Amino acid sequence: xxxxxxxxxxxxxxxxxxxxxxxxxxxxxxxxxxxxxxxxxxxxxxxxxxxxxxxxxxxxxxxxxxxxxxxxxxxxxxxxxxxxxxxxxxxxxxxxxxxxxxxxxxxxxxxxxxxxxxxxxxxxxxxxxxxxxxxxxxxxxxxxxxxxxxxxxxxxxxxxxxxxxxxxxxxxxxxxxxxxxxxxxxxxxxxxxxxxxxxxxxxxxxxxxxxxxxxxxxxxxxxxxxxxxxxxxxxxxxxxxxxxxxxxxxxxxxxxxxxxxxxxxxxxxxxxxxxxxxxxxxxxxxxxxxxxxxxxxxxxxxxxxxxxxxxxxxxxxxxxxxxxxxxxxxxxxxxxxxxxxxxxxxxxxxxxxxxxxxxxxxxxxxxxxxxxxxxxxxxxxxxxxxxxxxxxxxxxxxxxxxxxxxxxxxxxxxxxxxxxxxxxxxxxxxxxxxx
Ligand SMILES: C[S@@+](CC[C@H](N)C(=O)[O-])C[C@H]1O[C@@H](n2cnc3c(N)ncnc32)[C@H](O)[C@@H]1O
Numbered sequence: 001x002x003x004x005x006x007x008x009x010x011x012x013x014x015x016x017x018x019x020x021x022x023x024x025x026x027x028x029x030x031x032x033x034x035x036x037x038x039x040x041x042x043x044x045x046x047x048x049x050x051x052x053x054x055x056x057x058x059x060x061x062x063x064x065x066x067x068x069x070x071x072x073x074x075x076x077x078x079x080x081x082x083x084x085x086x087x088x089x090x091x092x093x094x095x096x097x098x099x100x101x102x103x104x105x106x107x108x109x110x111x112x113x114x115x116x117x118x119x120x121x122x123x124x125x126x127x128x129x130x131x132x133x134x135x136x137x138x139x140x141x142x143x144x145x146x147x148x149x150x151x152x153x154x155x156x157x158x159x160x161x162x163x164x165x166x167x168x169x170x171x172x173x174x175x176x177x178x179x180x181x182x183x184x185x186x187x188x189x190x191x192x193x194x195x196x197x198x199x200x201x202x203x204x205x206x207x208x209x210x211x212x213x214x215x216x217x218x219x220x221x222x223x224x225x226x227x228x229x230x231x232x233x234x235x236x237x238x239x240x241x242x243x244x245x246x247x248x249x250x251x252x253x254x255x256x257x258x259x260x261x262x263x264x265x266x267x268x269x270x271x272x273x274x275x276x277x278x279x280x281x282x283x284x285x286x287x288x289x290x291x292x293x294x295x296x297x298x299x300x301x302x303x304x305x306x307x308x309x310x311x312x313x314x315x316x317x318x319x320x321x322x323x324x325x326x327x328x329x330x331x332x333x334x335x336x337x338x339x340x341x342x343x344x345x346x347x348x349x350x351x352x353x354x355x356x357x358x359x360x361x362x363x364x365x366x367x368x369x370x371x372x373x374x375x376x377x378x379x380x381x382x383x384x385x386x387x388x389x390x391x392x393x394x395x396x397x398x399x400x401x402x403x404x405x406x407x408x409x410x411x412x413x414x415x416x417x418x419x420x421x422x423x424x425x426x427x428x429x430x431x432x433x434x435x
Contacts, residue, residue, distance in 0.1 A: 010080065010099040014087075017046050018080040021053065025079070053086040059121040060085050066115040073104050081105065085112060126192040127313060127415045128170055130214045131204075133186040135247045136276035138208035140186055146203070147188075153177045163390040170415055183387055184217040186247065207275040212240055215311070215409035215416035216357070220244035222386050222407075222423050223353035225300040228253045232298045232346065234287035234338060235305045237264030239271040239280075245302065246277045256295040257282045287338055292346050299350045301342045305335045307356040307363050311418025313411055328362040335367045336374075343375040343424070352378070352424040357417060359408070364420040365399040368406065381423040383407035395420070 024031050031050050053060060060082055064070060070081055084105040088095055089112055095102045105112075133143045144154070155177045157169055166182045173179065173191045181187035188209075190198065203209040219241050225231045227250045233242045236257035245255055257272070257280050259265040265284040272280045283294075292298070308324075308331060335356070342352050354371075356363050372378060382405045384391045393410050395403030407421045 008097060008099045010101055011096050013045060014080060014083055014096075014102075017049050017083045018077065020046065021050065021083060022079040049083060049087055049091055052090045053082060056086065056090050056121075056123065059116050059119065060089070062119055062121075063089070063112045063115040066119075067108055067111040069105070069108050069112070076101055076104055089113065089116065125171075126195070127411065127417075128173065128192050129190040129195045129198055130181075130212060130217075130416075131188045131190060131198055132184070132210045132212045132217065132244070133188070134207055134210050134243065134275050135186060136243075136251050136278075137206070138203070140180075143186075143188065143209070147178060151176065155179045157182075163392060166390075167413075167415060181214060182390060184214060184221050187212075187214060187217060189214075207271075210240070210243065210275070212244070213313075213417045215414070215419040216240060217244060218383075218407065218409065218419065218421050219302055219304060219353050219355045220248045222383055222421060223248075223300055223302055223351060224386075225249055225253065225351075229299055230295070230297045231255045231300045231302070232290070232295050232342075233257045233302045233304075234290070234342060235259070235303065236282065237261060237268040239268040239275075239282075241302060241304055242268065242272055242280055243275050243277060246272070246275075246279060249279065251276070251278050253279055255280045256290075256298070258285055258287045258290060260284070260286050288341050290341075290345065295346070297348050298346045299348055301346065301349055301352045303335075303339050303342050303352060303354045305331075305338050305356070307331055307335070307358040308360060309357050311357040311359045311409075311411070311420075313417050323360065325362075328360055332362050332367055335363060336370050339367060339371045340374055343371060343378055350426055351381075353421060354424070355419055355421040357419050359410075359418045359420070361396060361399075364422075365395050365402055365406065368395075368402050368422045369399055372402070377427050378424045379427050380405040381425050383421055383423055386423065395422075 020031065064081055064085060070076060070078060080101055084095060084101060088105060088109060095106055133140055153176055155169065155173065157166060161182065163182065170179065170189055173189065175191045175193055179189045181189060198204055198211060201209065204211060225245060225248060229249060230253060231245055233245065233255060236242050237259035239257065242255060242257045257268060259268050259282065262284060265282065269282050272282060308328060339354050354368065358364065368380070380402060384394055384407065391407065393408040393413060395406035395408060397403045409416045409419045411418050
């Protein structure tokens, strides 16, 4: 007689997680969309297990193969096995219930651990937690006083610290320490361990502190509109960079923030309102239809269009990030249209920042190259110089006069999300170094 009691059901949570994983693998659909559609499950725990699987995919798949878990148990469904092994080895380290699949995976615990140990697998240390001060509602002095009162220790570096030394110091942050960033004013850096702590913190809920990855702060930092300027944010929702622009401008001047998606527009209105932005005028519409008279005297423009997003570290990805040429071609077409519109439709523009959270050249250097060809009245400024040369990763040098001026943030070396940024300036008459 079988030692398993077949009447014991697999817990719904495991079944639903395996169903989502299967759909994501077979249909190459976004895990976040699939979780969002799953109305009846506890989505937080689905998210945790799938994120753990995406982070440890190589180790889980390898251990399943090495231990012959699926080969020797042909009735065990593959995606359910991946979910159970992830939970047992990398998650809660225990499994609920006594269903047959659960008992089978449990009985392989030692073999699975051994296979992972022998493969030399090392878990990648997550990047630090970045927390930005929303100066509309809270000052640096108030934040430092609060942190000192909570026994956080500030790790200070000499003012002439090089970028490599700064990165070494960030990697060595102790759990009770924090630092201020080398490039972005008002950005605090904590040990990765405090990700959930800050996500649930009252100061974050009240929008005095904003959870914003360092990489996404470069857009407002490098566009640098002065206090009192007029700015157009062409692809604004959910509004993280709009809010940062507002902080850079000390909440003085005017920001026109355009968003075409109704739902995301609502988020933009809520965030900018709750975060105390007094100078933001949100509008629902297509940035390509914006005319100069809709936003008079615009001098600075941010173009942060939809992109493939493969630089984002909080994405849950369960397949290789395969390049989808057709999708990239379509995205790049829209990106060129929006950036070109920014360059032609607004006569008083001085500077434009273009950014994506993609690491594909098709959405980055190639878009910049095409827009400069179409709009020779603009030139690139060097992002690295704007950061006092305290930066390493720039664009591809194969794109002459373009690559070296653009900036990349790369997750492994800069300890941030992956982004690309290019900064354009309107040429003065007589300026003639064409690309
Ligand atoms: C990468 S997200 C912007 C993120 C935002 N800047 C932030 O920091 O929170 C791109 C946004 O652009 C919007 N979008 C795309 N094409 C647009 C268009 N033609 N006009 C207005 N918004 C557009 C998308 O709906 C999406 O919300």
